Amino acid sequence: MSDQADTAFMTQALQLAERGLFTAHPNPMVGCVLVSDGDIVGEGWHKVAGAAHAEINALEAAGAAAKGATAYVTLEPCSHHGKTPPCVDALIDAGVADVVVGIQDPNPDVNGRGIAALEKVGIPVRVGVLKEQIEQQLSGFLRRVTTGRPFVRLKMACSIDGCIAMASGQSEWISGPESRADVQRLRARSGAILSGIGTVLADDPSFTVRDPDIETCGRQPLRVVLDKDLRMPLSAEMLALPGATLLYCTDDSKRGPLIEAGADIVKVRAVDRLVDAAAVLDDLGRREVNDVLVEAGPALAGNLISNDLVDELVIYQAPHIMGSETMGMFRTPTWTELSDRRSLDIIDTCQVGPDTRITARIAG
Numbered sequence: 001m002s003d004q005a006d007t008a009f010m011t012q013a014l015q016l017a018e019r020g021l022f023t024a025h026p027n028p029m030v031g032c033v034l035v036s037d038g039d040i041v042g043e044g045w046h047k048v049a050g051a052a053h054a055e056i057n058a059l060e061a062a063g064a065a066a067k068g069a070t071a072y073v074t075l076e077p078c079s080h081h082g083k084t085p086p087c088v089d090a091l092i093d094a095g096v097a098d099v100v101v102g103i104q105d106p107n108p109d110v111n112g113r114g115i116a117a118l119e120k121v122g123i124p125v126r127v128g129v130l131k132e133q134i135e136q137q138l139s140g141f142l143r144r145v146t147t148g149r150p151f152v153r154l155k156m157a158c159s160i161d162g163c164i165a166m167a168s169g170q171s172e173w174i175s176g177p178e179s180r181a182d183v184q185r186l187r188a189r190s191g192a193i194l195s196g197i198g199t200v201l202a203d204d205p206s207f208t209v210r211d212p213d214i215e216t217c218g219r220q221p222l223r224v225v226l227d228k229d230l231r232m233p234l235s236a237e238m239l240a241l242p243g244a245t246l247l248y249c250t251d252d253s254k255r256g257p258l259i260e261a262g263a264d265i266v267k268v269r270a271v272d273r274l275v276d277a278a279a280v281l282d283d284l285g286r287r288e289v290n291d292v293l294v295e296a297g298p299a300l301a302g303n304l305i306s307n308d309l310v311d312e313l314v315i316y317q318a319p320h321i322m323g324s325e326t327m328g329m330f331r332t333p334t335w336t337e338l339s340d341r342r343s344l345d346i347i348d349t350c351q352v353g354p355d356t357r358i359t360a361r362i363a364g
Contacts, residue, residue: 006100009033009040009072010129013102016045016054017074017137022188023048023217026288028105028141032058033072034065034096041065048217053078055087059094067095074134076105076127079114088117098124102134106145140191140290143311148285152194152309154294154301155186156329157316157355163326164298169202178353179316183295184211186314191289192222192246194280196300197231206237207295222246222289226275226300230254234261248280277309302330305342308362313344315358 016031024030024046032054034042042065044057052060055077059066077087077099091099099118104127105111115125135142140151157175158164164174173180187193193207207223209216220243225232227247238245239261247263249255250270259265268279277300284292294304304310335341343363350357 005035005038006072006126006129009035009070010074010100010102012040012043013054013072013074014130014133014137016043017134019045020047022185022214023219025049025189025191025219026141026290028075028138028290030054030073030075032074034058034062034069035072036065036069041069050084053084053087056084056090059090062094068097071096071099072129073099074102074130075138076101076103076110076112077114077118078105078110079117080109086114086117088114091118092121092123096123098126100129101125101127102130103127103138106142108145139311144285144288144290149281150191150284150289150292151311152281152292152294152304153186153190153312153314154296154304154310155183155314155316156301157318158329159318159320159322159326161321161323161326162329163322164329165327166322167325167327169327174318174320174322175316175355176318176353179318179355179357181211182316182352182357184209184214186293187221188214188216190221190291190293192224192284192292194224194226194292194294195296197225197227198299199295199297200225200227200232200236200238202297204233204237205295206241208238208241208243221293222284222287224248224280224284224292226277226280228270228273228275230258230265232258232263234258239263248275248283250275274303277304277307281309298328298331302332305330306332308342310362312362313358313360315360316352317356317358319354319356 013031013033017029020029027049030046032044042058042062044054046054079086079088143151188209223238223245230249245263248266252267255265269276344360345363346360348359
C-alpha cells in the first residue's frame with residue numbers, strides 16, 4: 001500500500017475507535033479495518049470492556065474475505081489471554097497478508113509481543129501510521145499504563161474576566177446550556193469525576209451522565225470527593241445514586257455511617273494539611289481509571305495546578321464581565337515571580353453556543 005492509502009485506511013480505523021469513547025473504559029479505544037485489493041472488506045471497533053476486540057469484530061465482518069487482506073489496527077493486537085483470546089491468533093488463523101499498526105501497546109502484557117508473534121509466522125508489520133493522532137486519542141490509557149496515574153482533565157466555566165462565581169458563591173449559570181450539555185460528554189468519557197467537599201456542600205452535585213442521547217452502556221464514572229475530615233452529608237444526592245462514591249480522607253474516624261450510606265472510604269496521607277491529591281491519583285490508577293475529570297472550586301483547582309497534577313484544561317468562557325467582587329478560577333500559593341506561572345499550549349478553541357471552549361495542555 002502507498003503512504004497515502006495507509007493514512008486513509010488508518011484514519012478510518014481511528015474514527016471507528018472513537019465509537020468506543022464512552023463505553024470501552026477501562027480498555028483502550030481501538031479500531032480495525034481490513035482491506036483487500038484497495039477495498040474495505042471488514043470493520044470493527046472495541047465496544048465494551050470484556051466484549052470482542054476490534055480485530056475480532058472486523059474479521060467477523062469480513063468473513064472469508066479476510067484471507068490475504070491487510071489489517072489496519074490503531075493499537076498493537078494483543079497476544080495474551082485476558083477476558084478474550086489473543087487477537088494475534090485470530091489474525092494469523094484468518095490468513096491476513098500483513099498488518100499496519102498505529103502504535104505499539106505499552107501495556108506490559110503486550111508491549112511488542114503482538115508484533116513479534118505476527119512477524120514470527122511471516123506476517124509483515126508496519127508501525128507508526130498516524131502515531132500522534134492515536135496517542136492523543138488514547139492519552140488516558142497511555143498515561144495510566146506508563147505512569148500508573150490517570151490523565152487529569154480540569155473543567156471550569158468562567159466569565160470573560162476569569163471569574164467563576166460572585167463573592168457570595170452564586171454561579172448558576174455562568175455558562176450556557178450548550179456548554180453544560182457538552183460537559184456531559186466530558187463526564188461520559190471519564191472513568192472518574194473528582195471534586196472537593198466544599199463543592200459538594202455548596203451544590204450537592206450528582207456527578208452523573210444524564211444526557212439520554214449519550215450511550216454509555218450503563219456505565220457511570222466513579223464519583224470521587226476529597227473530604228479530609230469526612231464532612232460528606234449522609235443526605236448527599238450522590239450517595240443515593242447507583243455506582244460508586246469514593247471519599248478520600250486523612251481522618252476516617254467518622255467512616256461508619258458513611259459506609260452504611262453507600263460510600264467507599266479511602267484514607268490517605270495529608271500534605272500541607274490537605275488530602276494528598278497525588279496519592280489519590282495513584283489509587284485511581286490502581287483502580288484502572290484512565291481519565292479523571294475535575295469539577296471543583298478554586299481551592300482544589302489551584303492545588304492541582306500548583307502541584308503539576310493537571311494535564312489538560314477545558315475552559316468554557318462565557319461572554320460576561322462579572323467585575324472585581326468575584327471569585328477567581330484558581331487559589332494558589334503566593335506566586336510572586338513570572339517564573340511561577342504555568343504556561344499553556346492552546347490545542348483547540350471552538351464556539352459552544354454563546355461560549356468559547358478553550359482546550360489547553362500544560363506546556364512541557
